Amino acid sequence: MRIFLVDDHPIVLSGIKAMVEAHPDLEVVGTAREAEGVMDLIEKTRPDLVVVDGSLPGMDGITLAAMIRARWSRMLILGLTLHEEGSYVRAFLKAGAQGFVLKRSATEDLLRAIRAIAGGGFYVDPHVASKVMAAASSDAASIEELSDREESVARFVARGLSNKEISRELGLSVKTVETYRSRACQKLGVHTRAGLVRHAVMEGWLAN
Structure with a gap:
C-alpha cells in the first residue's frame, strides 16, 4: 500500500x-x-x-x-x-x-x-x-429518491447481509434482490459495498 x-x-x-x-x-x-x-x-x-x-x-x-x-x-x-x-x-x-x-x-x-x-x-x-x-437527519443527501424496496435492500447490504440473507428477510427471490441492489447502486452512484456503507453512514441508516 x-x-x-x-x-x-x-x-x-x-x-x-x-x-x-x-x-x-x-x-x-x-x-x-x-x-x-x-x-x-x-x-x-x-x-x-x-x-x-x-x-x-x-x-x-x-x-x-x-x-x-x-x-x-x-x-x-x-x-x-x-x-x-x-x-x-x-x-x-x-x-x-x-x-x-x-x-x-x-x-x-x-x-x-x-x-x-x-x-x-x-x-x-x-x-x-x-x-x-x-x-x-438534519442534512440529508440530495440524491435521486430510492423506492421503498431499493432502500430496504440497500440498508441490508450496508449492514453486511448477503443477497441470500436479504431474500429471506424480505421474502423475495435472490434475483429480485440483485435487481433492487443494482438499481439502488445506480441511483446512488456507488459501485461497491463500501460505497453503500458510506452512503448509509451519511444518511443515518445504521443508527436505526
Whole structure:
C-alpha cells in the first residue's frame, strides 16, 4: 500500500510517517504540508491512498479531497483532523473520503482505518460515529429518491447481509434482490459495498 501524507503540522507528519513505515506492507511515497502543489506530487508518486489533514494553509482538506476524487476516481482518501462535528465529518465523506480519523485517536485506530480502506472497506472514527448519525437527519443527501424496496435492500447490504440473507428477510427471490441492489447502486452512484456503507453512514441508516 503506497501512501501519501498531507498535514501542516511537521511533528504530526513525521510521527505518522514513522508509524506507517514501521510496517513492511505500507510505504510512504510522499508528504506535503500544504495543499499547493499536492496534485502535481500525487501525479508523480501515484499513491494508493492519501491521508488528508482537514485544516491546511490556503485550502481546506475537504476541497482537496474533492479535487483528488475528481481527478483520480479510484484513489483512496482518509480524512485526518481535530474537528469532531458530525456535519464536518459528513462533508469530508461527501467529498469522496473512504474514512475519517481524529488526530486524538490512538495510532492503532489510524492503522486500522488504513487497512480497512485498503481492503475495500470504510472507516469512521468511533468517537464521531454517533455525531455523524445525528447530523444525517438534519442534512440529508440530495440524491435521486430510492423506492421503498431499493432502500430496504440497500440498508441490508450496508449492514453486511448477503443477497441470500436479504431474500429471506424480505421474502423475495435472490434475483429480485440483485435487481433492487443494482438499481439502488445506480441511483446512488456507488459501485461497491463500501460505497453503500458510506452512503448509509451519511444518511443515518445504521443508527436505526
